[in-house]
Amino acid sequence: MLDKLDLTKTTDEKKYNETLSSLQDRLGILQRSLRDLNIPTIIIVEGWNAAGITMTVHEIVQALDPRGYTLNAIERPTAEEKSHPFLWRFWRRIPPRGRIGLFARSWYSRAITEEMQNPGWQKSLKGRSNRINKFERQLSDDGAIIFKLFLHISKEEQKQRLEQRERNPLTAWLVTPAIWNVHHHYDDTLPLIDDFIDKTNTDYAPWTVVEATDRKYTILKIYQMLVKTLEKRVAGEKEGKVKNVKAKDLVKPHRIPVQRRSAPESEVTRETGQQILNSLQIEMLEIQYLLFKRKIPLIILYEGWDAAGKGGNITRMTRFLNPLGYYVVPVSAPSPAEQQFHYLRRFIKRFPSGGDIAIFDRSWYGRVLVERVEGYCSEPEWLRAYNEINEIEEDYVTSSGGGIVKFWLEISKDEQLKRFQQRAADPLKVHKITDDDWRNREKWDQYEEAVEEMLARTSTDAAPWTVVESDDKWFARIKTLKTVIASAQRLL
Amino acid sequence: MLDKLDLTKTTDEKKYNETLSSLQDRLGILQRSLRDLNIPTIIIVEGWNAAGITMTVHEIVQALDPRGYTLNAIERPTAEEKSHPFLWRFWRRIPPRGRIGLFARSWYSRAITEEMQNPGWQKSLKGRSNRINKFERQLSDDGAIIFKLFLHISKEEQKQRLEQRERNPLTAWLVTPAIWNVHHHYDDTLPLIDDFIDKTNTDYAPWTVVEATDRKYTILKIYQMLVKTLEKRVAGEKEGKVKNVKAKDLVKPHRIPVQRRSAPESEVTRETGQQILNSLQIEMLEIQYLLFKRKIPLIILYEGWDAAGKGGNITRMTRFLNPLGYYVVPVSAPSPAEQQFHYLRRFIKRFPSGGDIAIFDRSWYGRVLVERVEGYCSEPEWLRAYNEINEIEEDYVTSSGGGIVKFWLEISKDEQLKRFQQRAADPLKVHKITDDDWRNREKWDQYEEAVEEMLARTSTDAAPWTVVESDDKWFARIKTLKTVIASAQRLL
Numbered sequence: 013m014l015d016k017l018d019l020t021k022t023t024d025e026k027k028y029n030e031t032l033s034s035l036q037d038r039l040g041i042l043q044r045s046l047r048d049l050n051i052p053t054i055i056i057v058e059g060w061n062a063a064g065i066t067m068t069v070h071e072i073v074q075a076l077d078p079r080g081y082t083l084n085a086i087e088r089p090t091a092e093e094k095s096h097p098f099l100w101r102f103w104r105r106i107p108p109r110g111r112i113g114l115f116a117r118s119w120y121s122r123a124i125t126e127e128m129q130n131p132g133w134q135k136s137l138k139g140r141s142n143r144i145n146k147f148e149r150q151l152s153d154d155g156a157i158i159f160k161l162f163l164h165i166s167k168e169e170q171k172q173r174l175e176q177r178e179r180n181p182l183t184a185w186l187v188t189p190a191i192w193n194v195h196h197h198y199d200d201t202l203p204l205i206d207d208f209i210d211k212t213n214t215d216y217a218p219w220t221v222v223e224a225t226d227r228k229y230t231i232l233k234i235y236q237m238l239v240k241t242l243e244k245r246v247a248g249e250k251e252g253k254v255k256n257v258k259a260k261d262l263v264k265p266h267r268i269p270v271q272r273r274s275a276p277e278s279e280v281t282r283e284t285g286q287q288i289l290n291s292l293q294i295e296m297l298e299i300q301y302l303l304f305k306r307k308i309p310l311i312i313l314y315e316g317w318d319a320a321g322k323g324g325n326i327t328r329m330t331r332f333l334n335p336l337g338y339y340v341v342p343v344s345a346p347s348p349a350e351q352q353f354h355y356l357r358r359f360i361k362r363f364p365s366g367g368d369i370a371i372f373d374r375s376w377y378g379r380v381l382v383e384r385v386e387g388y389c390s391e392p393e394w395l396r397a398y399n400e401i402n403e404i405e406e407d408y409v410t411s412s413g414g415g416i417v418k419f420w421l422e423i424s425k426d427e428q429l430k431r432f433q434q435r436a437a438d439p440l441k442v443h444k445i446t447d448d449d450w451r452n453r454e455k456w457d458q459y460e461e462a463v464e465e466m467l468a469r470t471s472t473d474a475a476p477w478t479v480v481e482s483d484d485k486w487f488a489r490i491k492t493l494k495t496v497i498a499s500a501q502r503l504l
Numbered sequence: 505m506l507d508k509l510d511l512t513k514t515t516d517e518k519k520y521n522e523t524l525s526s527l528q529d530r531l532g533i534l535q536r537s538l539r540d541l542n543i544p545t546i547i548i549v550e551g552w553n554a555a556g557i558t559m560t561v562h563e564i565v566q567a568l569d570p571r572g573y574t575l576n577a578i579e580r581p582t583a584e585e586k587s588h589p590f591l592w593r594f595w596r597r598i599p600p601r602g603r604i605g606l607f608a609r610s611w612y613s614r615a616i617t618e619e620m621q622n623p624g625w626q627k628s629l630k631g632r633s634n635r636i637n638k639f640e641r642q643l644s645d646d647g648a649i650i651f652k653l654f655l656h657i658s659k660e661e662q663k664q665r666l667e668q669r670e671r672n673p674l675t676a677w678l679v680t681p682a683i684w685n686v687h688h689h690y691d692d693t694l695p696l697i698d699d700f701i702d703k704t705n706t707d708y709a710p711w712t713v714v715e716a717t718d719r720k721y722t723i724l725k726i727y728q729m730l731v732k733t734l735e736k737r738v739a740g741e742k743e744g745k746v747k748n749v750k751a752k753d754l755v756k757p758h759r760i761p762v763q764r765r766s767a768p769e770s771e772v773t774r775e776t777g778q779q780i781l782n783s784l785q786i787e788m789l790e791i792q793y794l795l796f797k798r799k800i801p802l803i804i805l806y807e808g809w810d811a812a813g814k815g816g817n818i819t820r821m822t823r824f825l826n827p828l829g830y831y832v833v834p835v836s837a838p839s840p841a842e843q844q845f846h847y848l849r850r851f852i853k854r855f856p857s858g859g860d861i862a863i864f865d866r867s868w869y870g871r872v873l874v875e876r877v878e879g880y881c882s883e884p885e886w887l888r889a890y891n892e893i894n895e896i897e898e899d900y901v902t903s904s905g906g907g908i909v910k911f912w913l914e915i916s917k918d919e920q921l922k923r924f925q926q927r928a929a930d931p932l933k934v935h936k937i938t939d940d941d942w943r944n945r946e947k948w949d950q951y952e953e954a955v956e957e958m959l960a961r962t963s964t965d966a967a968p969w970t971v972v973e974s975d976d977k978w979f980a981r982i983k984t985l986k987t988v989i990a991s992a993q994r995l996l
Binding site: 037040041044066069070073074078079083084085087090091092116182183185186294295297298301323326327330331332334335336337339340342344347348349373440443 | 529532533536558561562565566570571575577579582583584608674675677678786787789790793815818819822823824826827828829831832834836839840841865932935
């Protein structure tokens, strides 16, 4: 791809200024259209050292309203970012709907920089490109427009620029030995980058390689490409022509029934339960310590019927844990600000770093449960979600070396009624039961269908579901603790 | 304070359980009242090692709805947190209105741990207690309720507990050599802690020292204290009795007129301006590099009349800067989520870490400008804000070694009208001018009063204001760049 470039250069100064100025005006107008249409836009600027990445992003922002974009300069990850999977830090930086996220370098530079030192990087770089493609596809499916620019200069041109910078005392400090070192490896790096660009050149996030020898030419070329692509997209959106739904994801799978039981084989009395729990809780503290020592993260996730006992179960799970190493994430409806992002982002942000335990009280499965049943998202959206969730969970497990334990707390419809009535009759518990709970109960059958489909489609090798028979609270508390301990031991 | 404790212990098991259970119910009810009243509550649990801090926070949360509290366990700061002033990380963790923020250890443990290694810690610890008092007073003035518990055990008791933990193979790993080391210094530490508690025992954030030898006694005592204090406060709030306004802050100061000029002494042509700017911009890049190298943070803040040219000025300021080391924070009205916190929090969160430049396009001064004039906050609130802002800025400068450059962009009322009309007449700029702008203009005199009072009351040694004569844009751009460069040079 790097060799098929149009090298025509613009020479007429006056004409250049006029053209640029008119393109800037059009980009400014487009920014406002994107805002009104609620479309998130990602513009990545990558390229060789000294190819003009900083200059280019600053040229692009000339046309933009500062309140509508964020400029992300990507450098080495912080210690916190390092203890998370590779893409975690970028999930946090994606722009909300209606805004532009500019990236001066991105996940591409990071992938190459982080892999090139390692032996066997060819294979691991392929793994990265797969993960990047999935990431970008998920953003694109969610409506994002993604531009990826690579600023290309020859080795000779790079050398001249570095030498020129060295001659100027005000810029000499910019040229470090590390940069010269990369320069000397230009020829080895070229095919690597070329291949990486090829592998990540998708229809939903295509690359534009720009010849960056002549600054004016570069800027004009980039503006033209941005304006042309965006005008087409905006016009399409306005005519309702854009379909960001992939047909293949919309096929409903044959439903595989999953065993769900609410009654345990044997009941547990309060006294016995308390005793068993106590020793499991101490064991759990030791597990926490071992995970911490080996920097292994763990996600424990609770879903279940209303009144199935999630809260009480979590309290028992954490009873003896050191609060330094665990946290509970109570999940409710997304705030207006959270709704401006891809629905997975608010959860991914709270994924644990190495050694931490994150407990989700409800989770991203809301997409295929409450959001599906109540119509808070469209059918294509929740149908797409199964695959998206499986990808995210698998990526998390693979890249972090951690685990995900997923509990579905099952109670019978009768048991739920009993608990609702008990709550309603107790002045101290009556606040726990709302009209919503009764309304949800009326939709039991629809929820049941959603639950079964969820269990069937998202119980993967990387992150299987455990159905917990929760008609008996003590049995349920013991089973979840035992399951977590056993799962964690397999990670250790 | 540590020697005046009531050591009465509860022995009757049944009575104990009944009392505790009833207190838990009452605390649960209080949590919902605090939520309805929008009161943020902070509960700090401090104490000796092995005094039962983890156990205590877990006992407190037994009574709480998990969706209404956050448990913060405070450990060593991350690298990012370390590069900010001491209290920065805690500002980020304060609870929003209506929620409870529980702290297992807090700024107190951190202050002592971080200072004790240093020579001359007595003096620096005094500095910390002053800063903590200001911090807590600001939170309290904003309506927060602050509980501070210290769990006290004797040296002998601590020794026994540590030995007991060592004997149990499941908990032996908890007792590290570092913990024994602190134990051996118990007697030296005691007066230090006692003094620190005394110095930070204020009417707005009092300490409760709890004898923690007997677990049941401890829990009961804490519940009683929490319930009693909160019931009193909630009752007071409901009767509208609480006045969180300090009379001394409400005295309007004699207004000291500040020189404001909109016209520069000499005008600058576009050509000359462009040339001078260019060399200043390169100088600015070098300044950025030197700040980065020495890990000195810099805040540049812009306030000014509508159409005074803030945006264009910022674009020129950052023209050659490396995006890795600066960011622009465009400030608009707080989101509903941001409104749930102390108004300063959203700005403090964006304060730069060592080596970074943060540019605020509008700022926390909104409190004493637009919020004052438009009545978005009460008079006591904006009157209090001058002192709060001065404290925060001074704390930032003192603790970070960084600087704050504050620009007021002054234009004449006529010049503003001219610019408004130009914008309105240009189809590409008409979106920049809104009805709000015209409405604000009608209140010019009220804004002028607010501006003058702001300049007079917040131009401090640590962070002085620079009025920029902005009728001439080129003059203004040159002056701001020169001012930033000169200010930064004084820091280097």
